[in-house]
Amino acid sequence: MCLAVPGQVKEIYGSMGTQMGRVNFGGIVKEVCLAYLPDIKVGDYTIVHVGFAIAKVDEESAHRTLDAFREMGLLDEEFGEPE
DSSP: OOOEEEEEEEEEEEETTEEEEEEEETTEEEEEEOTTOTTOOTTOEEEEETTEEEEEEOHHHHHHHHHHHHHHTHHHHHHOSOO
16 A cells, blocks of 8 residues: 655755655654655655655644554554664
C-alpha cells in the first residue's frame, strides 16, 4: 500500500540540483524529495507520497494522522520498523 504520510522536516540539503531532506515520520526517518515545496523549512510538517513532499500541513493534523496510522498498523506496513 502507498500512503501519503505526514512527517516533520529535520534537514534540508541539495542533491544534484534538487532540494532534498530528511523527514521524520513518528520515529522513522527517510530521505524525501522537497522540490515541489521550495518554501518548506526545517521543523515544518509535510505530506509525503512515494518519496515526494506534496503539501505542507499543520503540526496538529500531522500528529493526528500519524497516531491513526500507528493504531491501524499502517506505519509499520509502509516503512518497516523504526531506525
